[in-house]
Amino acid sequence: MKSAVIVFPGSNCDRDIQVALRDITGVEPTMVWHGDSDFEKVDLIALPGGFSYGDYLRSGAMAPTSPVMKEVVKRAKDGVATLGICNGFQVLTEAGLLPGALMRNAGLKFICKDVKLRVDNSTSIFTNQYEQGEVINIPVAHHDGNYFCDEDTLETLECNSRIAFRYCDETGDASHEANINGSLNNIAGILNSKGNVLGLMPHPERLIDPVQGGTDGRKMFESILGALTNA
Amino acid sequence: MTKQEIAQEITSEMVAEHGLTEDEFANIVKALGRDPNFTELGIYSVMWSEHCSYKSSKVHLKKLPTEAPWVICGPGENAGVIDIGDGQAAIFKMESHNHPSFIEPYQGAATGVGGILRDVFTMGARPVANLNALRFGAANHEKTRHLVSGVVAGIGGYGNCVGVPTVGGETGFDASYNGNILVNAMTVGIADQNKIFYSAAAGMGKPVVYVGSKTGRDGIHGATMASTEFSEDNEEKRPTVQVGDPFTEKLLIEACLELMSSDAIVAIQDMGAAGLTSSSVEMASKGGVGFALNLDHVPQREENMLPYEMMLSESQERMLMILEPGKEDFAKAIFEKWGLDFAIIGEITDSGNLTLSFQGDVVADIPINSLVDDAPEYERPWIKPLSRKPVDMDELEKPEDYNKVLLDLVGGPNLSSRAWIWEQYDHMVMADTLKGGRPGGDAALVRIHGTKKALAMSTDCTPRYVEADPFEGGKQAVAETYRNISATGAKPLAITDCLNFGNPEKPEVMGQFAKACEGIGEACRVLEYPVVSGNVSLYNETNGEAIKPTPAIGGVGLIENYEDAVSIDFKTDGHAILVVGETEGHLGASIYLKEIFGLEEGEPPFVSLGQEKKHGEFVRSMIEQGHVRACHDISDGGIAVALAEMCMAGDIGANVADESDSLSFQAWAYGEDQARYIIAAEEHCAAKIMSDAAIMGIPAFCIGTVGGKKLEIGNRISIDVADLKSAHQSWMPNYMAEENKKS
Numbered sequence: 001m002k003s004a005v006i007v008f009p010g011s012n013c014d015r016d017i018q019v020a021l022r023d024i025t026g027v028e029p030t031m032v033w034h035g036d037s038d039f040e041k042v043d044l045i046a047l048p049g050g051f052s053y054g055d056y057l058r059s060g061a062m063a064p065t066s067p068v069m070k071e072v073v074k075r076a077k078d079g080v081a082t083l084g085i086c087n088g089f090q091v092l093t094e095a096g097l098l099p100g101a102l103m104r105n106a107g108l109k110f111i112c113k114d115v116k117l118r119v120d121n122s123t124s125i126f127t128n129q130y131e132q133g134e135v136i137n138i139p140v141a142h143h144d145g146n147y148f149c150d151e152d153t154l155e156t157l158e159c160n161s162r163i164a165f166r167y168c169d170e171t172g173d174a175s176h177e178a179n180i181n182g183s184l185n186n187i188a189g190i191l192n193s194k195g196n197v198l199g200l201m202p203h204p205e206r207l208i209d210p211v212q213g214g215t216d217g218r219k220m221f222e223s224i225l226g227a228l229t230n231a
Numbered sequence: 232m233t234k235q236e237i238a239q240e241i242t243s244e245m246v247a248e249h250g251l252t253e254d255e256f257a258n259i260v261k262a263l264g265r266d267p268n269f270t271e272l273g274i275y276s277v278m279w280s281e282h283c284s285y286k287s288s289k290v291h292l293k294k295l296p297t298e299a300p301w302v303i304c305g306p307g308e309n310a311g312v313i314d315i316g317d318g319q320a321a322i323f324k325m326e327s328h329n330h331p332s333f334i335e336p337y338q339g340a341a342t343g344v345g346g347i348l349r350d351v352f353t354m355g356a357r358p359v360a361n362l363n364a365l366r367f368g369a370a371n372h373e374k375t376r377h378l379v380s381g382v383v384a385g386i387g388g389y390g391n392c393v394g395v396p397t398v399g400g401e402t403g404f405d406a407s408y409n410g411n412i413l414v415n416a417m418t419v420g421i422a423d424q425n426k427i428f429y430s431a432a433a434g435m436g437k438p439v440v441y442v443g444s445k446t447g448r449d450g451i452h453g454a455t456m457a458s459t460e461f462s463e464d465n466e467e468k469r470p471t472v473q474v475g476d477p478f479t480e481k482l483l484i485e486a487c488l489e490l491m492s493s494d495a496i497v498a499i500q501d502m503g504a505a506g507l508t509s510s511s512v513e514m515a516s517k518g519g520v521g522f523a524l525n526l527d528h529v530p531q532r533e534e535n536m537l538p539y540e541m542m543l544s545e546s547q548e549r550m551l552m553i554l555e556p557g558k559e560d561f562a563k564a565i566f567e568k569w570g571l572d573f574a575i576i577g578e579i580t581d582s583g584n585l586t587l588s589f590q591g592d593v594v595a596d597i598p599i600n601s602l603v604d605d606a607p608e609y610e611r612p613w614i615k616p617l618s619r620k621p622v623d624m625d626e627l628e629k630p631e632d633y634n635k636v637l638l639d640l641v642g643g644p645n646l647s648s649r650a651w652i653w654e655q656y657d658h659m660v661m662a663d664t665l666k667g668g669r670p671g672g673d674a675a676l677v678r679i680h681g682t683k684k685a686l687a688m689s690t691d692c693t694p695r696y697v698e699a700d701p702f703e704g705g706k707q708a709v710a711e712t713y714r715n716i717s718a719t720g721a722k723p724l725a726i727t728d729c730l731n732f733g734n735p736e737k738p739e740v741m742g743q744f745a746k747a748c749e750g751i752g753e754a755c756r757v758l759e760y761p762v763v764s765g766n767v768s769l770y771n772e773t774n775g776e777a778i779k780p781t782p783a784i785g786g787v788g789l790i791e792n793y794e795d796a797v798s799i800d801f802k803t804d805g806h807a808i809l810v811v812g813e814t815e816g817h818l819g820a821s822i823y824l825k826e827i828f829g830l831e832e833g834e835p836p837f838v839s840l841g842q843e844k845k846h847g848e849f850v851r852s853m854i855e856q857g858h859v860r861a862c863h864d865i866s867d868g869g870i871a872v873a874l875a876e877m878c879m880a881g882d883i884g885a886n887v888a889d890e891s892d893s894l895s896f897q898a899w900a901y902g903e904d905q906a907r908y909i910i911a912a913e914e915h916c917a918a919k920i921m922s923d924a925a926i927m928g929i930p931a932f933c934i935g936t937v938g939g940k941k942l943e944i945g946n947r948i949s950i951d952v953a954d955l956k957s958a959h960q961s962w963m964p965n966y967m968a969e970e971n972k973k974s
Contacts, residue, residue, distance in 0.1 A: 203659070
């Protein structure tokens with residue numbers, strides 16, 4: 001399975017996802033610079049966490065205007081698997097590949113900690129190694145992760161099992177208390193309608209080795225590897 | 232400022248406004264053989280400021296031990312460098328940004344982080360960890376919440392964006408910081424030993440290159456501000472606080488490291504305090520050369536900037552470097568790729584002078600050695616601090632409810648959980664922060680990427696002790712980092728120090744400084760734990776009130792295999808609990824006296840450095856041999872607080888016997904005797920640890936077992952761990968939530 005990691009000047013989780021992909025797929029990912037308008041054919045495009053262009057205007061707002069994103073949008077629309085983590089999720093919404101927006105956290109503060117997520121779609125190419133309803137432990141680190149969309153979009157997401165992950169408590173209850181950032185319906189990650197684009201705020205690439213505090217992030221990359229290798 | 236103002240004659244008022252004494256001015260005139268012009272006066276004033284020249288502290292700093300076989304570069308460069316094996320080096324330093332953070336907490340703290348990051352990557356290291364040491368005023372002081380909120384947001388705002396994890400630190404509250412908080416930031420980086428960059432300029436005619444952000448008018452006289460006391464009018468100094476841009480810093484790190492992988496750079500230095508002035512002067516001075524700079528080529532953010540402003544600006548995210556001739560285009564392409572300014576602003580000369588031209592005129596021409604070698608150096612008068620009387624504990628009424636005492640301590644301002652703070656810092660970016668080394672433990676542990684090694688890092692100081700006895704307090708600050716690092720299993724290698732004191736012109740403050748330095752030096756010598764970098768921050772006073780002397784120490788250690796490392800959390804029912812080290816019940820200058828009785832009295836605990844070394848080595852060897860399941864140093868709050876912290880971290884109880892014996896319970900449980908650790912181990916391992924300790928003559932006692940849901944200590948303490956956690960975790964959020972209610 002071949003993958004590409006898009007590198008914006010302010011990306012800072014590009015190496016982390018590169019390491020995770022190399023470790024789990026066994027193939028060195030291609031690092032693609034934001035100024036490049038073309039790159040080799042890959043099975044997976046990953047948009048890493050960070051602060052794309054400083055994000056002083058709004059998280060991810062500038063990124064869609066970059067040469068590389070024009071190509072990413074085109075390929076994602078053609079069905080190439082595209083994964084956006086944290087800032088990558090923000091960029092995907094700004095680029096129109098996923099609906100909605102990520103606003104400032106309800107508590108107005110940056111939050112970095114392990115959180116519990118419930119897997120609400122375990123059939124996608126990104127999540128098939130998880131059990132439906134499984135509660136997993138994944139860290140978050142963001143200031144703008146408060147997911148918002150209009151009511152019709154929310155209903156569409158809910159009715160089509162496009163909410164891949166929700167913030168929950170240890171029992172799997174997506175309670176108000178477990179909603180760390182004020183996201184609508186505790187949304188932590190969503191899929192596009194075709195199921196080939198996933199955006200999520202938590203960082204699965206940070207928990208792939210027991211010494212990091214767990215391995216619940218591995219299954220996401222194993223899911224992708226399984227789905228795209230067999231395809 | 233206008234051109235006319237610059238051209239005016241120098242008056243004694245101007246000299247005083249620049250923080251120079253009459254004698255110092257006379258020396259400037261002597262060095263130049265004429266009166267300086269306004270630009271030159273500005274340059275001398277910052278280079279001769281306390282902040283840049285260390286004129287009051289130098290004589291004492293010279294006494295600190297700075298060498299060990301593993302030290303590659305000690306103090307004097309941008310940061311200290313130590314050997315961590317396999318051809319790699321750890322490069323680190325801690326620096327203060329106190330006054331700016333008090334005036335404008337967000338930007339002050341943010342640019343403090345930015346400055347220390349630059350000190351480290353300037354030397355060729357990729358920064359891998361940030362730490363800090365913060366001191367705020369009393370929790371009930373009207374400004375404290377606002378300052379905590381701004382400083383924490385500023386540190387996070389900068390570090391999170393740059394993508395370097397903030398993995399550790401300490402935060403204290405004390406009324407002595409009401410008008411002068413301390414924000415000390417530390418960065419640790421990793422480099423290949425054959426790719427370390429230094430700042431000494433060399434090579435006639437080689438180009439002097441400016442890279443990074445453009446120069447604006449911000450931060451002019453920051454170094455001078457850091458060299459005077461604060462007063463009521465400090466709000467007016469807001470324009471001297473720099474404004475940070477972490478995105479540009481991120482670009483600068485990547486661009487510099489990319490260029491550093493070639494052989495284009497001769498020397499490099501960041502523009503920190505006193506900006507273009509100190510960077511150019513220090514590079515030229517170290518290389519014994521002159522610099523000719525054309526200020527018309529300096530990238531400028533604002534219009535009509537004058538030489539004085541350009542030379543004194545402290546605009547952030549800028550670097551100065553000397554390139555190999557012919558490499559300019561290659562270097563420029565890298566900086567352009569990262570969207571950063573690149574300008575050749577001058578060349579190295581053999582004049583020995585700093586010569587500045589502007590719009591065709593020479594506007595300053597100063598012998599470099601007069602700015603550095605002739606800078607004032609004072610042996611300021613100091614008096615030995617008065618020693619305190621021991622506290623007579625028999626005169627104090629003993630608490631009736633020791634449960635309440637423990638809850639008050641772990642749920643009070645100084646020992647409560649700092650999660651509210653470090654959850655605002657991205658402490659996991661780079662994916663090398665180890666689970667057991669996340670914030671909240673004894674030392675942060677960060678894996679050295681792609682290896683089995685990890686760095687252990689901790690910042691510590693107990694200002695209560697330093698105030699009570701600067702010599703013992705200085706020793707203790709070093710010893711505590713040594714213990715915190717040892718408690719993870721890592722070997723402590725070297726320290727950086729950030730010495731925060733009051734006005735050095737006061738003999739009693741200078742006495743604190745002199746004795747604390749002696750104590751630090753003594754500890755470093757015995758523990759074989761040298762000082763490789765540091766920073767001095769004096770004049771931490773407001774309206775004549777000095778802070779508690781606060782020599783913050785940042786320690787760095789190495790563990791060869793991170794899988795051997797242990798954390799503080801109790802893990803499994805049935806593990807035996809041991810105390811290593813002698814318990815004598817010392818309560819003088821303790822947190823127990825301060826928080827429970829409101830008393831800041833008595834002598835601090837004596838630090839036996841021999842025991843610190845012996846016990847530290849013993850604990851490390853037991854960890855390395857795999858006998859230890861959890862380990863925690865005993866510090867503030869003694870055995871009782873250490874046990875509570877281990878229970879809370881592991882979410883499991885402990886049943887401990889009251890071993891107070893001939894001591895009173897309060898002295899046994901809350902005494903702060905040094906050189907002690909608590910260890911949890913499986914039973915057979917505990918027996919092995921005790922027998923090995925006995926052979927070595929190290930006190931080690933089994934005091935109980937891990938298990939259950941309560942922490943029980945004899946018949947005096949019995950508290951549900953859940954209640955301890957609730958008290959411990961709720962203090963900071965509840966305290967900070969009151970700010971939101973007000974606003």
